[in-house]
Amino acid sequence: MTGAALIRWTARTAACAALCLSASCGDVLGSLGFARPELSRLSISDSFARLVQGGLLYVDGFPVDTSFRLDRRDRVLVELVTSAGDRETLNLFRAKCPPRARGPYYECFQYSMMMRGGSTAQDVAPLVQAAGDRFTYVSESGALANVTVFDAGATIPHAQAARIWPGVSLVLLSQTAWPAEAPPPSDRRGWLRAPMRVDSGAVRLADGVLQVRSGDTIRARYTQPSGSVLTSPPAIVP
Amino acid sequence: MCVVPLAHPATASGQACVDPNAVRAGGSVGISVARYSYATAFSVSAAIGSRWRGSVSVGTTRDRDLRVSATTLGADLLRVVQLGGTGRFQLCPQLGFAAEFGPRYELLTPDDDVRKTAWSAGLQGRLALHRTTAIHLSITGSYRVWRMTSRYDHLGVRLREVTDTYSTLRAGVSITYRRWLTLTPEIGTTQGLIPPDRGQDEAAPFGHESGETSLSLSLAIALGKRVAAH
Numbered sequence: 001m002t003g004a005a006l007i008r009w010t011a012r013t014a015a016c017a018a019l020c021l022s023a024s025c026g027d028v029l030g031s032l033g034f035a036r037p038e039l040s041r042l043s044i045s046d047s048f049a050r051l052v053q054g055g056l057l058y059v060d061g062f063p064v065d066t067s068f069r070l071d072r073r074d075r076v077l078v079e080l081v082t083s084a085g086d087r088e089t090l091n092l093f094r095a096k097c098p099p100r101a102r103g104p105y106y107e108c109f110q111y112s113m114m115m116r117g118g119s120t121a122q123d124v125a126p127l128v129q130a131a132g133d134r135f136t137y138v139s140e141s142g143a144l145a146n147v148t149v150f151d152a153g154a155t156i157p158h159a160q161a162a163r164i165w166p167g168v169s170l171v172l173l174s175q176t177a178w179p180a181e182a183p184p185p186s187d188r189r190g191w192l193r194a195p196m197r198v199d200s201g202a203v204r205l206a207d208g209v210l211q212v213r214s215g216d217t218i219r220a221r222y223t224q225p226s227g228s229v230l231t232s233p234p235a236i237v238p
Numbered sequence: 239m240c241v242v243p244l245a246h247p248a249t250a251s252g253q254a255c256v257d258p259n260a261v262r263a264g265g266s267v268g269i270s271v272a273r274y275s276y277a278t279a280f281s282v283s284a285a286i287g288s289r290w291r292g293s294v295s296v297g298t299t300r301d302r303d304l305r306v307s308a309t310t311l312g313a314d315l316l317r318v319v320q321l322g323g324t325g326r327f328q329l330c331p332q333l334g335f336a337a338e339f340g341p342r343y344e345l346l347t348p349d350d351d352v353r354k355t356a357w358s359a360g361l362q363g364r365l366a367l368h369r370t371t372a373i374h375l376s377i378t379g380s381y382r383v384w385r386m387t388s389r390y391d392h393l394g395v396r397l398r399e400v401t402d403t404y405s406t407l408r409a410g411v412s413i414t415y416r417r418w419l420t421l422t423p424e425i426g427t428t429q430g431l432i433p434p435d436r437g438q439d440e441a442a443p444f445g446h447e448s449g450e451t452s453l454s455l456s457l458a459i460a461l462g463k464r465v466a467a468h
Contacts, residue, residue: 097303098276098301098303098304099276099303100275100276100447101447101448102431102432102440102442102447104304104343104346104347106345106346111345156303156304156305156345159345160305160345171345172348173345
């Protein structure tokens with residue numbers, strides 16, 4: 001190999017390496033895909049369901065293989081159906097973020113906020129709505145609130161933005177919300193979850209929002225690798 | 239003179255063990271970027287010496303998910319041992335120290351601080367494949383064992399202190415142009431970290447997952463006068 005050829009090779013190597021070392025390399029090399037692990041259970045969380053106008057629900061999936069870890073670029077596709085005929089698809093992701101083996105964890109789809117004295121969560125409700133998020137929970141006094149972010153990748157940016165909202169005292173990523181049906185701690189890394197917006201009113205198919213009315217039943221469905229369909233116990237709209 | 243070894247595995251370039259015929263005498267400065275599965279590390283460094291070489295480095299490791307950073311300081315000392323008399327092969331025993339400060343998770347544990355220190359010992363090797371006046375091409379490899387102590391504080395009160403041992407293995411290619419500019423792409427892996435699902439980072443370098451393969455790229459500029467080829 002001549003010196004000039006080596007220089008050209010070096011330049012090409014450097015350019016390729018610089019591309020792969022850039023912050024967006026992973027996103028460039030890997031687009032979103034779908035995984036299909038065998039699930040032992042599928043449920044609509046009782047702890048995070050507000051089946052009202054402007055509400056939401058969470059769907060949880062529990063892989064049979066407790067060592068299963070969903071890749072950060074993958075999702076698990078489930079379907080939500082209501083007795084009134086609405087039908088929406090939902091991409092389950094990890095319940096706990098960030099997607100890695102060690103380090104501090106937080107709820108992928110939630111953050112918490114504490115308000116200053118004299119302010120309540122309702123004061124920032126228009127800002128929450130403008131961000132495309134919804135309240136998961138608001139304390140009776142309005143001093144504390146949990147906010148659901150429907151895109152796991154947006155949870156940190158939205159939480160950071162909320163820190164400077166008027167009346168907001170403290171914003172933290174949620175670390176403690178484990179519903180009663182949670183698996184033991186060693187198995188939680190494989191836990192799958194995603195939130196879905198809920199509104200009242202007439203059914204609109206596949207619009208990304210589940211429309212419900214009082215008395216409706218909601219079920220989640222998942223097609224197992226074997227082709228069989230796993231169905232969640234029903235959630236009943238009060 | 240050598241290009242710079244960076245003390246911490248997050249930024250270690252593994253390029254310290256250079257062929258003295260390939261670079262100038264005096265010192266060098268360098269920059270390095272390394273990409274891990276969820277973090278990116280940048281560092282700058284400076285080195286001085288010939289057969290015995292010392293270097294210092296400062297860098298930052300950025301968590302792309304959590305958007306937090308840790309700062310790393312490092313120091314290294316190594317000895318270049320020529321083998322075979324032809325200058326084609328060098329072995330370099332190496333000692334290092336690194337300190338890592340942070341990150342501070344403002345959205346998770348805003349009142350907690352973490353500080354890590356690590357001593358290391360290892361061996362680097364370099365084999366020259368192609369040598370001309372303009373270009374020196376070599377393959378490189380290194381293995382280092384690290385003994386790290388992590389200290390976790392909450393509002394100034396020590397929560398816990400953990401010490402553990404892990405190792406880093408790196409291999410790459412080094413291209414030196416006219417004895418002053420050296421480019422080193424490398425791959426590396428970290429082994430033996432405390433198993434996951436035990437809570438915090440513990441005694442693990444920030445940004446690393448055990449067993450993951452990382453990619454790094456280092457660029458160094460040698461300073462000083464040209465030395466005669468052996």
